[in-house]
Amino acid sequence: MMTLVSYDVSTVDAAGRKRLRKVAKECVNYGQRVQNSVFEVDVDYGTFLKLKDRLMKIIDEEQDSLRFYYLGNNWKRRVEHIGAKETYDPEGSLIL
């Protein structure tokens, strides 16, 4: 089951920057970074719920947000890539 995880974490203070690092670190454990704060997570639903639960415990829901796009199992026909096969790796590792 492929889910796109996108997040916006407020970085106005040190606590926010720490939350951002923790959110990114969790996502790197479960999926591939596609964009600076967008991950493709292709795991079973139970594993995804674990990730979601951990992310929800990290963020401050007053300031930060998570956005999940459920692409389902038959997701390959829903994704189109054009251009360079980039390795996007500001902090984590991603091979597209």
Next chain:
Amino acid sequence: MMTLVSYDVSTVDAAGRKRLRKVAKECVNYGQRVQNSVFEVDVDYGTFLKLKDRLMKIIDEEQDSLRFYYLGNNWKRRVEHIGAKETYDPEGSLIL
């Protein structure tokens, strides 16, 4: 029809930074920014093809990349938002 448009444009030189601005500007005309370089574009297929064509003409396919996630018409059940309702507006306007 909802499509998530995600892009990675190389900004190592002035030409790349110009391409990035142009790509963002095009996307702002058609959709809502969700992340720094991620837009939700909810338009009919013909209009989407116009956007896609324009984006493909802007990017340098050797260095840059576009990634489209086709969420279809029944997309609302595919998207889950948790946390703050942010206005994400580094350059464009977005109200979630």
